[in-house]
Amino acid sequence: MYDTLVTLKKGAGRTLKAGGMWVYDNEIESIAGDFENGDIVTVHDFDGFFLGIGFINTRSKLTVRLLSRKKGTVIDDAFLEKRVQNAWDYRKQTVDTGCCRLIFGEADWLPGLVVDKFSDCLVVESLALGIDRLKPAILDALCRVLKKDGIEIRGIYERSDAKVRLQEGMERYKGFISEPFDTKVEIEENGVKYIVDVEDGQKTGFFLDQKYNRAAVQRLCKGKKVLDCFTHTGSFALNAGIAGADSVLGVDASQTGVLQAEENARLNHLEDRVKFQCADVFELLPQLEEKGEKFDVVILDPPAFTKSRNSIKNAVKGYREINLRGMKLVEDGGFLVTCSCSHFMEPELFAKTIREAAHGAHKRLRQVEFRTQCCDHPILWAADESYYLKFYIFQVCEEL
Template identity: 75%
Template sequence: MSETIVTLKKGEGRTLKAGGMWVFDNEIESIMGRFENGSIVTVHDFDGYPMGRGFINQNSKIRIRLMTRNVNQEIDHEFLRNRVRMAWEYRKKTVDTGSCRVIFGEADFLPGLVIDKFSDVLVVESLALGIDRFKLEIVELLKEELLKDGIRIRGVYERSDAKVRLNEGMERVKGFLSEEFDTNVEIVENGVKYLVDVRDGQKTGFFLDQKYNRLAIQKLCKDARVLDCFTHTGSFALNAAIAGAKEVTGVDASELAVEQAAKNAALNGVQDRAKFICRDVFELLPELEKQGEKYDVVILDPPAFTKSRNSVKNAIKGYREINLRAMKLVKDGGFLATCSCSHFMTYELFTETIGQAARNVHKRLRQVEFRTQAPDHPILWAADESYYLKFYIFQVVDEK
């Protein structure tokens, strides 16, 4: 089949030239040659300079996702094997691999693909048409790579049920990519046991990106009274309890999440100190304030309040409100752990919003540390979408 050449408009391709991996629909001047959506094309700058090879999809505003900058590189079995090997070798050097994100899309140069390892189970999320064609091959290559280190994968489950697949002209799908297995998988992270529901849990079943942020709060929680908001399946709450907190309350609006959190507390033998309630955090925090409640540590781990630039203003209001309320509930000299997992809520915006909240309630913040996502979710500079998690720990001091 003859090569398909995509030529960019003059002055476009800024993302690619800065090291990114996307070409948007409005950056393209011409397409020469026959192709079908999902197939590999070669990208040239306006003057014919070769910029790389990637897969094209005319259903998506992200028209091309680059796989390699080498225009002579075949996207074949050996190419994929090398990408998978690089991803796994990186994880072995940077994180606890008992459970971790093994492939993180563009940041591992496999755009649109996420693979999480939960103990001896893999969960696959495919978000782009081009990579979908390679997904099964990549899974087999990853299983071979893990086996070299004595890790035998007993099951693979697909969670390609995110809405963004619709933007690619793809259906949302989920199901087994292996023999069926019990989809409640037990993992251990930071010494805490969890049952991960890979079939019906959020995203791929568990948020691995907060692994070391959860560990960071342990030292603050010994003998503490702790409030964990948006607890999901109890991850921060359980780290607090394991670290010796005297009382932990976890709050989430999902009944299913609260049930799972209670099971996880029992699994760790801390059900006497870690309790979970199903409530809307925005409604609960003012009630706790009226009741005069105070906590040594308050943790805010909300879902992304914005998934587009259009809703950032409303998101700012939401982040300001919960941080303001949380600061009022922290004892003088206590601690606030707060985060945002929205790419569109930038570091600068998030920092400014927390500062506004503190000024509004006359609190002074002493920054203990600033953190981001765990290294198995690497931030690829120039691929802005790979940097999304911002995590602060503050000591909250009353103005005197």
């Protein structure tokens, strides 16, 4: 069906054959046939064995991203609608769909595409040339699928402004796909209301991946003094407040984020107990320790300290430092909530870093629970890049 043929080198494609969806540039022996970047191609092993079909971009190290492993598949509107329907059916069975991630790239077999639903608005991030060409048909299908369940989408906004698009030979872009609408969208999650800025907020406007991790924190916070570091727009702080914390301090280096967090606190009538401060967490934690401050619950939800393998050493230092400082601020018997959203900070390395921080802080940890990203960000086995969020709750005790 697709005449351009990509043939792998002998012994190459181990990740692909194990269930992954990517063909790297250094795995390709030859490309036969005329094509333009973004076209659909057929992938064969060195001996002619069919491996799948996907879209090609020779400007990217991820030269081919698979769409199907079935011979004879046609990538048409019916194919895309089935993919979208499957993604929606999965969300309906597993997650609160008032606000959720509808499409999670490779984990929904639509590589390079993210679609988040905030109430009746969609936010789209397209990171690959091939999927960018298919994007209009996918979004049309998504609106049809949602409409069948009585959900009318008011508007669609695109946040394809990540630098990775440049590696695909595409320009960074953000703007309306639909008719313009108010980009300050109100959502509710775990009983907490938020104003999501889909136009100027980080990434697509709100970090949906921590949805049920935020709920897990609620049961620890009633009647407690809570510190929420890297609060962004206040999500963990507000979950602590809604659960009945006596006082909450949320800290973030972004003044814009702090202002949004304060607006969210007022929206939930929590402004008397949930306060926010614009500060560098790495500078503030030692200052709080020097003042003798203690908290019943300390939450550490930093941005990814590393986005490549080359910077892991510095990332480890950063995670070790904030966890050590955080543990020192926890009352004996209190709780530390700590996480990493970097795919390259592998689970074993993150656990080792926390252990080292505990040793340095002279604290003993009892693990309450370990969690990952919310189920609307499913982890596709054999696609390691889909697993990125590590989330721990520990009880912190003085050394015996």
